[in-house]
Amino acid sequence: MAEMSIEEKIGQLNLPVGGDVVSGTAQAAVLDSLIMQGKIGGFFNVKGVDAVARFQRLAVEKGPHSIPLLVGADVVHGYETVFPIPLALSCSWDSTAIAEMARISAIEATADGVNWNYSPMVDICRDPRWGRIAEGSGEDPYLGSVLAQAYVHGYQGDGMRSDSSLMACVKHYALYGAAEGGRDYNGVDMSRECMFNYYMPPYKAAADAGVGSVMTSFNLINGQHATASEWLINGVLRNDWDFDGFVVTDYGSIDELPIMGVADKEDAAAVTLRAGTDMDMVTGRYLNDLKCALERGQVTEKMIDDACRRILTAKQQLGLFDDPYKYCKPERLAKDMYTPRHRKIARDIAAETFVLLKNDKHLLPLQKKGRIALIGPLANAANNMSGTWSGYCKHENQKSLLEAFRDALGTDAELLYTQGSNIYYDETTQQNCDWGRSIARGNDDEMHRQAIEIANKADIIICALGESAEMSGESSSRAEITIPDTQRDLLKQLYATGKPVILLLFTGRPLVLDWEDNHIPAILNVWFGGSEAADAIADVVFGEKVPSGKLTTTWPRSIGQIPLYYNHLPSSHPDFDSTQ
CATH class of the missing domain: 3.20.20.300 (Glycoside hydrolase, family 3, N-terminal domain)
Known part of the structure; x- marks a missing residue:
């Protein structure tokens, strides 16, 4: 401190973006110059140990006082x-x-x-x-x-x-x-x-x-x-x-x-x-x-x-x-990155987070037999399994739910699949939720028709529906916190077939599930379970593990109840309390 100029002290207080992983870019030459002048205390959003080492060498070997970087x-x-x-x-x-x-x-x-x-x-x-x-x-x-x-x-x-x-x-x-x-x-x-x-x-x-x-x-x-x-x-x-x-x-x-x-x-x-x-x-x-x-x-x-x-x-x-x-x-x-041990722990922890919201007549877990229909836009979306704020993972290494179910069932049961719907009817609305993790779009009427065709051939229907990964997280507030429109219509059509329906709910927040609660016999909330989510969901659906999650947020029956939370103070007229 005694050797540093006032400019160098102020430099330690400066934190620029160092790369373009998530939220910004910086020209390398400008960043290099600032580091060597002692005008940077640290940086963020740089991917890769080699890139980090290069910046650290500039700070320590060419910068004043050899001060390393955060x-x-x-x-x-x-x-x-x-x-x-x-x-x-x-x-x-x-x-x-x-x-x-x-x-x-x-x-x-x-x-x-x-x-x-x-x-x-x-x-x-x-x-x-x-x-x-x-x-x-x-x-x-x-x-x-x-x-x-x-x-x-x-x-x-x-x-x-x-x-x-x-x-x-x-x-x-x-x-x-x-x-x-x-x-x-x-x-x-x-x-x-x-x-x-x-x-x-x-x-x-x-x-x-x-x-x-x-x-x-x-x-x-x-x-x-x-x-x-x-x-x-x-x-x-x-x-x-x-x-x-x-x-x-x-x-x-x-x-x-x-x-x-x-x-x-x-x-x-x-x-x-x-x-x-x-x-x-x-x-x-x-x-x-x-x-x-x-x-x-x-x-x-x-x-x-x-x-x-x-x-x-x-x-x-x-x-x-x-x-x-x-x-x-x-x-x-x-030695340390994405190891089998780390992946196993992630898979085990995921099952602890899944919440069985409803299970009438013990529909879950499923036996590995007969014809099982897997339907929904989240069923074959490996790039959405890890959820928001997962910019450092390699989505290409992750399984989709469809792949995990195929691996789990082997030849014991026949798995039928179709996407069934888009995330939203409106293409622009869906694109605004993508943030680089797009799910293929098609004609909703045609996809709904194909879903009913597949469902009628099956003994049981599993629906993979809800939010896509970036519908929750930063800058992702929602005025209507229900299952999006086309997916909800698909779910109602599948319910109308008379076949047993299991809803695998992907979400980053509590949703209003009034119709779903009244009609769908089994609802398993799987949130976004990480890079091993697909296998973890298969573990639970087919009875290898127990979904042991318990809610930590109150799920409203109506948007009009919000804000709604368990530890509210009592009102003077409890018969008219907001939780009723």
Whole structure:
């Protein structure tokens, strides 16, 4: 610190995108130059240990003071071995399994050069219209707190000293899951009583578990932006909870302060630093504006020093000053990535997350005999099995449900298949949900007709329906949380055949299933089960494993009931309570 210039200290607070895995690009020459000038503290979204090693060499061998880089990634529920989405994992109620999931995620991510993970997301959510409910642990603050600590311990290991230790970043601080109306990025207006009793405990639990970093949220909280709230960051997080790690913004959030009327554009960096946010993700505001803010007296050099010191301390805790290349060992890839052991654990955990919502007359499990019809747009969609936030896996290595059922049945039963429908009738609506994971489209009337033809030949019908993978997650709020139109029409037509119908429900959120509950005899909610989802579903459907998941979010009978949650306070007229 004593040897660093003010420009170099500010450089440690700058976090640009380093690649194009998920959400951005950066020209290599520009990034290289910034690294060698000491104007970057870390980067994210770079895939591959060789690429990471090249950047690290530039920082250590050509940059001032040989300061290594943080390398971030969104390893939300697995790296190449993908586990069920976090909402599904919470339904296992198995903190040991979730810690094991996090440990395997850390092993694989660090083998590919990553040392910092933007997970766990611990936001409590009571509104299933919000797409990012898929990334959290449901509506209960106690369970959310227990699982937050399991994630942190799994990622960081014992003291973050091994070469498979991955620094965790708890997000989104704070109250992001309470966005008004379930609309992503929306504001929050909340009493302190509600805030600290129901929403804040998981963040505190993560801090108590020693999480290395915290990410601020995009939203306004009672009129203050979370990224620039001194009460929230320096007050609650640091002073009240004794958090001693560093705080990073979410993607580009400093640039949102002027849009939301919190600060002028030229003041946004100063306001954010004063609040206690140490690192700027993407905007470059700290890099470009903080020195001028210092000269104007808007910030002090001590504020810059404190932020820089916290980031350098994190690098020291990861052991990067002792060995800048501890996460750049290509030989680990063959040993640690997508191993048979990791895949088996992912397959076993998936069965713990599946929730048997209904099973009249013990229709499940099925015997391997007769003619079984497998119908639905999710039945032959291997690229959708892993769910949202699985950008580091290789979808081509994953099975579709159709392939898994064929493998499970062998010659014991005849499997009939047809797609049956699109995701939506409207092509544009379906394309907007794809995010690169398209499902083939056809004529709905013709596909419905073919489905009825196949169903009439079968002894039992299995429908693979629901949301596609990216219909939940970031920027994926839904006003109507039912099974999409053409799929629901298909289900009604298949029910009308009089054959027994099993619904395998793919979803990243609770859905309104009024008609389905009244008519379909067996409903197995399989969420999005990860890279081994297809085999795991086959294990459960054919009785090799028991679906042991229990819901962690309330499923409404009507959209008009939302927000709906189990731990609500009693009303003065219980006969007219919203749960009736």
